[in-house]
Amino acid sequence: MTRTATLALAVTGLCTFASPIVAQGTPDPLFDYAHHVARRVAYGPTNALITTLTSSPTGPDDYITAQLSPPNKATSTAVQYHGGQLIADLVNTAGPLLPQQLGDPVTALDLFYAQLGYAMFSEWQLRELMTQFWERHFNTGLYTRAPYFNQGSAIADNNYVFWFEWQANEYYREHGLGGDGTFYGLLRYTAKHATMMVYLNTVYNKVINPGDTPNEDWARECLELYTVSPEHRDANGNWVPNYSQADIEEASRMFTGWDLDPAASYAFEFNTNEHAYPSSGQPTVLLTDSGLPISIAAPIAPAGLQEGEDLLVELAKHPATAQFICRKLIAEFVNEQTVFSPTSTLLNDMMAVWGTAGDIPAVMGVLLSSPDFKRARTRFTRARLPLQAVAATARAFDSTMEYSGLYPVAENLNAPYWAMESMGHRLLLYPAPNGFPTSNDAQMSPSVALERAYYASNLISGDFPVPFMTDTLEINLEQFVASVQPQLPGSPTMANSVPHLLAVVDHMLTSLYGSNYTLADELRVLDAMLGVVNHIGPTFDIANNDDYKAVLEGAAIMAAGMVQSGLR
Amino acid sequence: MIDRRDLLRGALFGAGMSAFPKAVMASAARALDMGPVNGSEKLLFIFQRGGNDGVNTLIPDGDGTYGQVRSNELFIQNGLSLNGVNYSRLNPNLDRLVDIFNGDDLALIHRVGDPSMSRSHFKAMDMFEKAPEVDATQSEIAALSGFVPRMMTEAGVPYLGANNLPGAVSISPLMQAMFLAGSSSQVSAHVRDLTLTFTPGPFTDYGLPATSVQHAIDNAAAPALKGQLALNLGFGGLSQEGLLALGFAPGVFGSGLFPSFADFSAMQSSHPWYHVKPSTPVGGYFMATAEQALFTLANSPATRVAGIEIGGWDTHSNQDGTHTELLRWLGWGLRDLYDAIQAMPVDPKITIVVVTEFGRTNFENGSNGTDHGGGGLAMVIGNHVNGGTYNCRDGNQGTKEFGELWPALNPPQWTSPYEDAVPIETEFRDFIAELAHKVLGVPLTELWKVIPGYPANAQGFTDFLS
Incomplete structure (x- = not known):
């Protein structure tokens, strides 16, 4: 099928099945506010979170109230404290990821994986944002001081370095919003x-x-x-x-x-x-x-x-x-x-x-209930920091981690880790005491924007350019679009699939950006679908599951690489 | 007569290159076919972050109180002599720079800094990188753009020139503040160290155009973001030649047209100027980015300003070992850059500027280190340099000693060692003005647009450039 012919069909679809494709820009104050809260009080929306927040008119504010009171470590179960079974498993006290005492072997990657895991999967999202806020505020590039610990001990310097970094990180997590507060x-x-x-x-x-x-x-x-x-x-x-x-x-x-x-x-x-x-x-x-x-x-x-x-x-x-x-x-x-x-x-x-x-929770309560926080013109005015950017993309597509035996495969977090690295941010290891810069200008250099697009490509395709990155977060795009109406027809052809594909475009953009996208955005994602079709060439058959999946991946990469992915 | 292009071709395609894939050679050849630079003067900034100890870099040997303030581990007794210089000696770890100095291509300017003598890293760095009004508050300074975009504007340098190559490029983990555009549309490029760049293989596997990211520009929420993101269009639309000239080529788009990461490592080591490969992260990073900056400036006609950085100079404790190692890397890197430039048959007209936010206290503290304070040491290398030392002499002036007299490091009137820090003689604003005017050609009457409030004359210049 030629690009022109498919575009013609797409335009036909736009006219015939107007419902999904014109959802962009539709005013829905509760939906828009819910997305705002998910971007600012959490590391970005997930479909489940948006469903929760929009379940009642007070859903977003109720969520904020709950987030301001994370569980007390001493009186909670591990699952409660960590914010879910998956993150509890990832940093399980009996597990292999993180050190339990001074001298336990630990690497910088272990610490990065833990930060990424908490950001993506913990229920206590505001606590995680505050943890990283205090990490940046009290930034230590301890890696540069490893020789201090080399005092004849058999324990490697870096085990000390990373143990103390982890200990402080855990303190900020426990007491930076809840706990002592x-x-x-x-x-x-x-x-x-x-x-x-x-x-x-x-x-x-x-x-x-x-x-x-x-x-x-x-x-x-x-x-x-x-x-x-x-x-x-x-x-x-x-x-x-x-x-x-x-x-x-x-x-x-x-x-x-x-x-x-x-x-x-x-x-x-x-x-x-x-x-x-x-x-x-x-x-x-x-x-x-x-x-x-x-x-x-x-x-x-x-x-x-x-x-x-x-x-x-x-x-x-x-x-x-x-x-x-x-x-x-x-x-x-x-x-x-x-x-x-x-x-x-x-x-x-x-x-x-x-x-x-x-009084941190009191101060944050005033902030998050203020008109300045809630108003529409506040939205999409902050550039995401690298951690926020990589977590938000994974969350929007309902990413999950593989399990190997009892524990999640931490290497699943390689793609976001390397993306952060490429955006210039090594968590816990930023060298200067003023902490990783947070201004909009500092986040928006051309190469960082490119890295965000590359990350979307790597994450969604699961395809990495270097051999050791064999694991990745699981994103099941077919499941992600399974509820999209109209569904893919039973005997799909390009002609009868266009309404479904248009609805997929809309679903992806909505999941990522709420209503903050335009017709031009939709056409770009659609164009990415067509790019895949043309790339595969004359053998393309949407009834072939691999071809259908390739189309979904092309669309998802384009949708996730847009400028909105850098904003919150 | 061999020309520069032939020389580089020889270097790239000579012995040892047979293992390279054809794509490497093809793309390298395309870059070289861009031809030599167009004759415009260029600037390469090297920022020593943390505050280099200038006193122990260009040592005021003639100051009898030097041995009083640096009486322990930080006393350097084997400083190197420089032709025409009576008063000071060069740190022995900078031995590779002596020939450059004696060849009149190196200016060592002592006591450069912010006249308010701020001892805050962050304010002092901003005072250089943003060149604000003298009395600006720290918060006002934080909101300013870097001086490079303003300098480019007044020098008539477009932010995107031929081949969509950028006028200025910051080669660093994060865009350096001196390159930040703020609300200006004069956007600098930002390239990370190549060794940290991975290929986005599937991006093109799916048939997505490399320019996909240009979408970012269309819907930028705020004008400033739009400006920052606009360069994506430049990158997306760059020719392969442009990418290679930026030093950005290897594997960037995974299209098969560029060499792999491993290929690049091999190519790197074959460069004529890449004869030192440091083993430490700081040294290795500095050398890699220095090479990338040179490659970019020498091959990209549009690129007039590049900036790299080398950190670790904040030597509060146990300074000796750290400072020694850092100076070695700096000296080796500068010498490699200099030799590479000299080897080019067509002069790329690059002036190298090494600068730091401040110097250190004169006295050692109780932990064999030095704290923040005072004027720093700047180094400028290039054909337009008036070689010599500046602001570090006494009345017995050598033929290569210029500027103001050196003040004693431990004068008798001081009542507390806390007061110790050498005063500023060459202000950052004057230093930048001289570079902007004499290298990039910013008219004297327009300097105020680069450096707010700057007078339309050269009275403040130190004249380290001809």
């Missing part, structure tokens, strides 16, 4: 955990001999990246600096003597003889530039630990910290334009519930 808790854990203490040189911050000066690395980034940030915006809209170089030097001094004990599995310890005690008994005043100074009482030896501890408490409750974290959350969950929008009260509303320790 405070910013102070996350900050204190991070400040005293091996990942950060080695990564930003806290372990080398010692003043022992006359003339020794503190190592500024951790204190500087703690103020700049993790708490108050360089500037806050005052009530008049003016930017005000928060700290000076002198503040960094004093903060560095307060953290001297903070160390790890290799003999105790690198648990935190304080060495008073490495601490630089203040020369006077007067309190140390910091952040004077901000207009909201904090005062830290002078410690008396050997209680020097307390001034660093007190500093963390004061930083966590400082208004500049609350503003900075809330700004980042708004940019992440709404968009960058809303942060200081003169018509929005969202930032102030979130800061009002911050409290003294940073």
Whole structure:
């Protein structure tokens, strides 16, 4: 069949079977809001999730409320905590994927697979988004510091590195929204955990001999990246600096003597003889530039630990910290334009519930119930980060993992892993302390857009260019379109199959993008179907299941490679 | 007389090439048939991320206080002498650069940086990569585009030139900030390290056109995204010659017309300038991207600016080993680039610029490292360079010593070692202005469009370029 003839049939189909193909753009507020929630509060829609969210008028808001209260690890079953049998199996405590204690063999791939698995399959989707938010916020490229752990032990450096990265990751998962749920808790854990203490040189911050000066690395980034940030915006809209170089030097001094004990599995310890005690008994005043100074009482030896501890408490409750974290959350969950929008009260509303320790679920509750979050013009204004992009495509096609015996085949996650790698993001291993960039600009380079299209191609076809990628997520496209009406006729020909194929086009685009597609999008997917037909040539027969499946794959690749796949 | 094309042909098709598939040779030949560059001047930026310790790179040997501040592991006593230079010595791990310096093709400019002396990595990098107003707040800077798209606009360089090749390309895991277009339509290309690129085999197996991604452009939600994505059309519409010139060719479309990943590895090692193959990830990555950048600039007439990066310079602790290794890779890479350029019969007119966000504190800290602070060291290599050292001399001026006098690293008036950091003499904005004007030809009167608020004169130039 020639391309022209088939296109003619397609046009005939458009005219005759108008129902499915003109679904695009049809206003349906509940459906559109459900898709928005699935893109922002989850790693993208699945057909099951959209069905749930649209089952009642309050479905999306009910989902948000439930997501704000993930299960407590101590009082839940593994399936409840992890968010489903599949993800529980993937990271099963008895399974082979993840380490259970320091020294267990573990690789970077194991950690990547776990992050991808949680993002794609856990029911606790908002918790996973928050886990990655805190991972980026408290980013550690510990891989660069592996030699620190090489202290004569038989255990390989990288087993230490990946164990501590996993331990911190699990902490952010457990306490970054549920559990303790405070910013102070996350900050204190991070400040005293091996990942950060080695990564930003806290372990080398010692003043022992006359003339020794503190190592500024951790204190500087703690103020700049993790708490108050360089500037806050005052009530008049003016930017005000928060700290000076002198503040960094004093903060560095307060953290001297903070160390790890290799003999105790690198648990935190304080060495008073490495601490630089203040020369006077007067309190140390910091952040004077901000207009909201904090005062830290002078410690008396050997209680020097307390001034660093007190500093963390004061930083966590400082208004500049609350503003900075809330700004980042708004940019992440709404968009960058809303942060200081003169018509929005969202930032102030979130800061009002911050409290003294940073009440994360309260802050997120305000954000996700705000008009700024819900409004239509917020939708599709954020570029997906690589993890969000690869997870969303897999979720839209209802991907599943193969099982081998008791456990899912983790290598199924190779395609998304390599796609993320190609988009420049190695989870947990981003080298700089400011974390993987999240701005729209940073996500939308030409090569990243190409990689998204390639990923769609690899994922859907299950065909990989390198030998070791033999496993892939299972996507059953025939099952995916089985409920599409009208169905493929019993004795299909190209002529009588056109209405079905048009409905397939619509189903694929709707599953991926809700109503955010156009007639031009539909024609492109249709054109991809025709490309397959022409590629196979004169032997093409839609009654042949392989040929039918090839058409579905061509359409799915094109649909998943569109620009919308990069937006949420 | 052998011309450049013949030389490259010889290199590619000479001994050892018989194992290459015909497709490799065919596509290489097509690239070479594009001919030599069109004579336009080009810039290759190499960003040392993390803050290189300039004091231990070009060592102020004549400063009697150097031994006071660097009294332990970070004291370097075997610095290399440079012709015409009395005051300073070059770090011995940069030994491969001495010949270039003595041949007047290398300028070593000390104390380059942001005059606010920001010690934040992120603000200091932005001060270079975005060239904002001097008094811009960090938040205002964050919203700016990189200076490269603005520089290209004022230099009249289109973002897509002949063969749909990009005017500027960032060869890095993520697009470097200096290339970000912001709301501008002047979109740079972004190419990842080839070693991380895999072929999308089935894309073409299904008969889908390689330009499928151009759909991205049609429905971009926001103008800025549309601009960023527009280059997809360029990539999708690129000729195979264009792809190869970008260094992007091997296996990109899995069409069988390009060599496989393994073929590329072999081809890589056969390049005349690829005679050092580092074994470490940082060194290997740097060398691979340096080669790719050179290949792109030398073969793509449209491409005027390329940028690569080498990280790991944030040496807060145990600096000695890290700094030594990084300088070795940098020195080897720069020498390889220089030799390759010299071997080309037609001068590709590439000026290589090495820059970092700031220097380090003068004093070692308590963990054998140095913290953030002060002016950094920039290196510029090329035919237009006024070879010499800058801002690092005393009154006994050598014939290759220029710029301002060096301040003592440990002057008696300081009361605290916290104050230590060498002051800036060549501001980032002046440094960029000189490159934009003298290399890319941006008129003095238009420099303010590249660097907001910049005066229409050359009074701030350091004159490291002729």
